[in-house]
Amino acid sequence: MSKVSLFIPCLVDMFAPSIGMATVAILERLGVETVYHDEQTCCGQPALNAGYGNYALEAARRFISIFGDDEVIVSPAGSCVYMIKRYYPELLEDDPLYPMAVDLSSRVYELSQYLVDVLDITDVGAQYEGKVAYHESCHILRGLGISRQPKVLLSKVKGTEIVPLFAAEMCCGFGGEFADRYHYISEEMVKDKVNNFQASGADVLITCEPGCYLNLNGFLHRQQENKKVLHLAQLLAGPEFQGL
Amino acid sequence: MKIRTEEFNSIAKKEINNAYARAFLGLLPPIIAMRRVQVMSSFPNPDQALKLSRAIRSESIARLPDLLEEFEQKATKSGAKVLWAKDAQEARKLVLSLIRDRGATFVTKGKSMVTEEIGLNEALEQAQIEPIETDLGEFIAQQLNRPPFHIVGPAINVPVEEIRDLFLREGIMKEDTTDPVQLGYAARIYLRDKFHHIKVGLTGVNMAVAETGTIINVENEGNIRFNKSSPITQISIMTPEKVVPSLRDAMHIIRLLCRSCTGQKISAYVTLDTGPKKAGEIDGPEELYIIIVDNGRSEIYANPRTREVLRCIRCGACLNTCPVYTKIGGYPYGWAYSGPMGQILNPLLLGLDRTQDLYRACTQCGTCRDICPGGIDHPALFLYYRSCDVEGNEKLAGKKRPRSERISFSLWGLAVKNKLLWNTALRLGRFLTKKYSSDGWLTNLGRLFPGWFKERDFPSISDSTFRERWKEMRKGKYGHP
Numbered sequence: 001m002s003k004v005s006l007f008i009p010c011l012v013d014m015f016a017p018s019i020g021m022a023t024v025a026i027l028e029r030l031g032v033e034t035v036y037h038d039e040q041t042c043c044g045q046p047a048l049n050a051g052y053g054n055y056a057l058e059a060a061r062r063f064i065s066i067f068g069d070d071e072v073i074v075s076p077a078g079s080c081v082y083m084i085k086r087y088y089p090e091l092l093e094d095d096p097l098y099p100m101a102v103d104l105s106s107r108v109y110e111l112s113q114y115l116v117d118v119l120d121i122t123d124v125g126a127q128y129e130g131k132v133a134y135h136e137s138c139h140i141l142r143g144l145g146i147s148r149q150p151k152v153l154l155s156k157v158k159g160t161e162i163v164p165l166f167a168a169e170m171c172c173g174f175g176g177e178f179a180d181r182y183h184y185i186s187e188e189m190v191k192d193k194v195n196n197f198q199a200s201g202a203d204v205l206i207t208c209e210p211g212c213y214l215n216l217n218g219f220l221h222r223q224q225e226n227k228k229v230l231h232l233a234q235l236l237a238g239p240e241f242q243g244l
Numbered sequence: 245m246k247i248r249t250e251e252f253n254s255i256a257k258k259e260i261n262n263a264y265a266r267a268f269l270g271l272l273p274p275i276i277a278m279r280r281v282q283v284m285s286s287f288p289n290p291d292q293a294l295k296l297s298r299a300i301r302s303e304s305i306a307r308l309p310d311l312l313e314e315f316e317q318k319a320t321k322s323g324a325k326v327l328w329a330k331d332a333q334e335a336r337k338l339v340l341s342l343i344r345d346r347g348a349t350f351v352t353k354g355k356s357m358v359t360e361e362i363g364l365n366e367a368l369e370q371a372q373i374e375p376i377e378t379d380l381g382e383f384i385a386q387q388l389n390r391p392p393f394h395i396v397g398p399a400i401n402v403p404v405e406e407i408r409d410l411f412l413r414e415g416i417m418k419e420d421t422t423d424p425v426q427l428g429y430a431a432r433i434y435l436r437d438k439f440h441h442i443k444v445g446l447t448g449v450n451m452a453v454a455e456t457g458t459i460i461n462v463e464n465e466g467n468i469r470f471n472k473s474s475p476i477t478q479i480s481i482m483t484p485e486k487v488v489p490s491l492r493d494a495m496h497i498i499r500l501l502c503r504s505c506t507g508q509k510i511s512a513y514v515t516l517d518t519g520p521k522k523a524g525e526i527d528g529p530e531e532l533y534i535i536i537v538d539n540g541r542s543e544i545y546a547n548p549r550t551r552e553v554l555r556c557i558r559c560g561a562c563l564n565t566c567p568v569y570t571k572i573g574g575y576p577y578g579w580a581y582s583g584p585m586g587q588i589l590n591p592l593l594l595g596l597d598r599t600q601d602l603y604r605a606c607t608q609c610g611t612c613r614d615i616c617p618g619g620i621d622h623p624a625l626f627l628y629y630r631s632c633d634v635e636g637n638e639k640l641a642g643k644k645r646p647r648s649e650r651i652s653f654s655l656w657g658l659a660v661k662n663k664l665l666w667n668t669a670l671r672l673g674r675f676l677t678k679k680y681s682s683d684g685w686l687t688n689l690g691r692l693f694p695g696w697f698k699e700r701d702f703p704s705i706s707d708s709t710f711r712e713r714w715k716e717m718r719k720g721k722y723g724h725p
Contacts, residue, residue, distance in 0.1 A: 012710060014709055020713075038715075047656060050653065051634035052653045053627075055656060055660065138609035142614050143610060169611075171607050183696060183699070184257055187699045188260060215700070222700050223699075244703050
């Protein structure tokens with residue numbers, strides 16, 4: 001039986017824990033043993049984004065000390081996985097931990113990538129009656145090069161029809177601080193995404209990225225829309241995981 | 245040209261409500277950017293073609309000092325005169341004295357972004373020399389006294405009615421028409437007349453070939469060719485990074501440039517000049533001056549972190565796909581260069597202090613990096629600029645952030661490496677935000693994050709976080725999923 005270490009980033013831990021629970025449920029359903037290091041905090045992306053690389057470096061060091069010995073690390077947050085793969089080696093360039101950072105980056109997987117590319121599983125036994133559209137989150141599509149994996153998983157969900165989403169690869173406007181500081185631009189971007197979602201005729205919009213999930217659902221909630229956005233893990237795990 | 249990079253937000257807020265510009269900008273990703281994708285597929289292997297152009301640009305910059313020397317030698321040998329200007333002021337002086345010495349009262353100009361950068365038109369006007377822009381877009385922008393909206397299409401946002409009114413007012417056209425073909429024709433006739441009498445023509449340079457000393461211009465209107473073939477004296481202005489090693493390299497860059505820029509396999513005109521007119525030739529200038537303007541490039545080159553900025557070939561593809569540019573257009577960037585390519589270049593040329601919003605107004609979406617034929621990682625550069633700004637980097641004129649932000653992040657830095665502190669902060673946050681929470685959602689947080697809450701809610705910190713649920717689950721109390 002495989003064993004994976006879970007990296008549940010801060011946004012999921014605090015604001016959408018059901019995404020984390022859904023991740024556990026899917027993996028355990030597939031017979032994968034999960035461990036969760038209670039000491040984990042944040043990957044450091046907010047600090048790096050804001051220009052505080054020194055604090056991001058602290059987060060990277062800590063991450064490596066916690067996860068360094070794990071064979072496989074899986075996370076339902078593509079953006080954080082991208083942070084680790086793309087920026088940890090760069091942050092730790094002059095640090096004794098550099099080889100560890102490079103080595104670790106090859107063992108971190110985004111959830112759908114782990115299921116499809118590593119376990120070679122496309123049907124996780126999920127069921128959802130309705131139409132879904134898939135939003136290609138920036139760091140997942142362009143950062144990690146993941147697009148086929150979530151779609152193949154969706155295609156095997158019983159009762160589900162995948163409908164195309166116009167401009168699926170266009171950013172939803174989150175970008176962390178960006179959404180607050182340049183809200184007037186971000187709002188236009190999130191509106192475009194929601195309009196395209198509505199026009200797609202899908203009942204739910206699927207993403208693999210908690211950042212997009214919070215942005216889109218935050219907008220939909222304010223606009224009192226009936227439709228919502230689900231993380232792929234929530235759809236695959238089942239209805240009891242589809243709240244916050 | 246007035247530098248307005250510090251007015252980013254006020255201009256952007258205005259422009260985002262400009263319905264006409266927005267309608268046009270909305271077409272960029274689905275039409276222009278898609279056309280690029282289609283035309284890229286005419287390569288047997290588009291990915292390899294992109295990789296090759298990135299490799300060429302990478303090599304060009306890695307060997308920049310040597311290539312420039314080689315270019316100067318070869319260009320000089322072919323009869324051109326190569327002049328060096330250390331900054332904008334020196335460049336303006338050189339151009340002015342060349343024009344004055346030849347007794348010209350006006351000059352025609354082919355589209356050149358570097359002349360915008362060095363404020364050449366203003367300097368010419370002050371010296372009573374009339375600069376006549378001959379690129380249709382530049383011509384319109386010049387008449388309207390507007391900055392470039394897009395590095396490739398400087399006036400592409402101007403409604404046709406406005407152009408009609410302008411042309412009628414300025415006597416460029418007599419007939420009242422909004423037919424774009426007629427408008428273009430009127431401008432063509434008006435400008436053609438100017439070419440007949442020019443002494444000095446000014447152009448930019450798309451590429452300078454080290455191996456042969458050739459300068460290359462890529463265009464669709466033919467006006468640059470006129471600027472190079474009609475005058476007695478041709479002055480072509482470039483920045484050092486335009487150089488490529490060989491003609492073969494240049495040919496490949498042209499393939500990527502045209503595809504990335506306008507979705508064409510090749511532009512209508514590509515002109516290669518190796519020296520001025522030679523004995524027995526009919527066309528071409530009697531003298532050719534090539535002015536290489538450094539204006540900060542040596543410093544960009546000297547810093548290994550910023551050097552890749554010089555790989556840019558000015559195709560504008562990054563503008564056409566940028567989710568921010570395609571909402572606000574080119575004016576908010578406040579200077580000659582806009583969109584992602586301007587966001588990486590302007591801060592280095594003007595200082596991080598004066599360009600605060602340029603490297604922050606980005607979601608890190610990475611479309612620019614993905615399509616860049618130069619192989620530039622714009623998002624990573626923005627992170628670097630932000631870090632230099634935070635630390636107050638002197639060379640790049642970092643400003644340092646407000647105290648409140650620095651304190652917040654230093655606290656974050658403590659908590660991120662201490663589980664106890666992290667969890668305590670989380671619980672404290674949960675307690676303090678309780679009063680704003682209803683039904684598991686926050687609709688505001690008082691003075692915090694006012695931008696976010698303008699049109700969006702945010703989930704409250706969960707009553708049971710994943711960490712807490714995991715513990716419960718492992719204790720067997722929580723229903724095992």
